[in-house]
Amino acid sequence: MADEESNSNISQSSEEKDDALINELPSALFWDAMEIRKWQGFWFEPGLIKCAMKFSSSFQAGNDDVLLASAPKTGTTWLKALCLCILHQNHNIPENEDLLTKDNPQFHVQTVESSIYSTKPTPDLYSTPSPRLIHSHLPFHFLPNSIINSNCKIVCVARNPKDTLVSLWHFFNSIFRGNQEPYPLEKAVDEFCTGVHQYGPYFENVLGYWLESQKRPEKILFLKYEEMIKDPKEQVRKLGLFLGKPFEKEEDLEKVVWRCSLERLRNLEVNKNGSVIYGVPNASYFRKGIVGDWKNYLNPEMENRINQTTHLKFKDSRLEFEELLES
Numbered sequence: 137m138a139d140e141e142s143n144s145n146i147s148q149s150s151e152e153k154d155d156a157l158i159n160e161l162p163s164a165l166f167w168d169a170m171e172i173r174k175w176q177g178f179w180f181e182p183g184l185i186k187c188a189m190k191f192s193s194s195f196q197a198g199n200d201d202v203l204l205a206s207a208p209k210t211g212t213t214w215l216k217a218l219c220l221c222i223l224h225q226n227h228n229i230p231e232n233e234d235l236l237t238k239d240n241p242q243f244h245v246q247t248v249e250s251s252i253y254s255t256k257p258t259p260d261l262y263s264t265p266s267p268r269l270i271h272s273h274l275p276f277h278f279l280p281n282s283i284i285n286s287n288c289k290i291v292c293v294a295r296n297p298k299d300t301l302v303s304l305w306h307f308f309n310s311i312f313r314g315n316q317e318p319y320p321l322e323k324a325v326d327e328f329c330t331g332v333h334q335y336g337p338y339f340e341n342v343l344g345y346w347l348e349s350q351k352r353p354e355k356i357l358f359l360k361y362e363e364m365i366k367d368p369k370e371q372v373r374k375l376g377l378f379l380g381k382p383f384e385k386e387e388d389l390e391k392v393v394w395r396c397s398l399e400r401l402r403n404l405e406v407n408k409n410g411s412v413i414y415g416v417p418n419a420s421y422f423r424k425g426i427v428g429d430w431k432n433y434l435n436p437e438m439e440n441r442i443n444q445t446t447h448l449k450f451k452d453s454r455l456e457f458e459e460l461l462e463s
Contacts, residue, residue: 154189158182164332167319169312172334178275179336187249188274195248195280199287202379203279204245204271207341208334209303210295211361214425216241216271217396218372219291222381223267227388236395237404247271273335276344291375292345295361296457297446298430298439300338301328305433306423308334325438329445339449346455362427362458368393398425428460 161173172179180188197203204219206212217236221227225235235244248270272279283290295303301324309318324333331337349358357378364371372393376383383389394400401407402425434442450456 197282197286197288200267201288203290205292207338211293213241215293216245221392227391275341290356293359294342296459302430302433
């Protein structure tokens with residue numbers, strides 16, 4: 137009993153220290169709606185920082201684990217669906233047994249810092265059947281050493297900055313603005329380019345995974361959203377091979393591509409009228425999903441601002457994205 141009380145006091149003391157540290161961090165108001173604080177060069181809602189600290193310090197990766205990584209609104213839901221189907225489903229299952237018809241991919245593959253480590257008590261990750269499949273929006277250098285130094289594989293998906301910004305703008309308008317006027321797009325562009333936004337800066341987040349994937353391609357697969365749209369079969373084939381689940385039959389590859397297609401996911405009943413995840417309706421995870429939608433929203437001044445920032449951040453990395461696809 138004394139040991140339990142002692143452990144409880146230690147845990148409480150540790151939480152108090154974390155709270156004190158977080159309260160000292162630089163703060164800003166994201167979209168006039170949510171406090172964010174700057175920790176180790178990135179901006180987060182304070183609760184996320186506590187969860188990220190716990191994840192980074194305590195998570196023990198297995199050699200057959202798979203971590204999916206992405207900056208927000210860069211293809212996360214699609215990647216979760218694909219990896220779920222490749223790793224945990226028989227390609228020949230009937231429609232009524234397809235996991236994707238039962239819940240949103242965000243439910244099946246949860247974001248570790250905003251869902252798993254925010255739950256008290258923290259769910260037992262170690263009883264999950266292998267290979268474990270988890271996701272994070274955190275930058276590479278925030279990941280636990282057990283992930284970085286083990287044989288755990290990482291799949292990162294990234295998207296061109298302009299479409300990412302427009303998708304973020306729509307997503308957070310649906311959460312924060314409700315029936316109000318949309319948040320001024322010119323302000324959203326400014327915050328995106330300066331990096332003062334939830335999980336920002338986008339550029340450094342994406343760049344961290346890109347550079348690591350160039351050093352350790354056997355460890356990290358870096359996928360580009362635009363290439364997945366352009367040639368889904370080839371990108372999913374590459375994904376299956378990386379995950380150690382190569383497609384033996386072309387028809388199996390085609391089934392996974394179809395089952396996880398944005399068009400199908402968007403029109404599944406569970407995603408049109410399903411329950412909410414993290415307080416967000418399932419339908420909010422599916423909008424247009426196209427390449428080049430930014431053209432419908434950004435004026436030349438906004439476009440130029442993002443272009444200049446992109447060039448400055450990526451110029452020495454050889455990282456490039458397609459911003460428009462030929463029809």
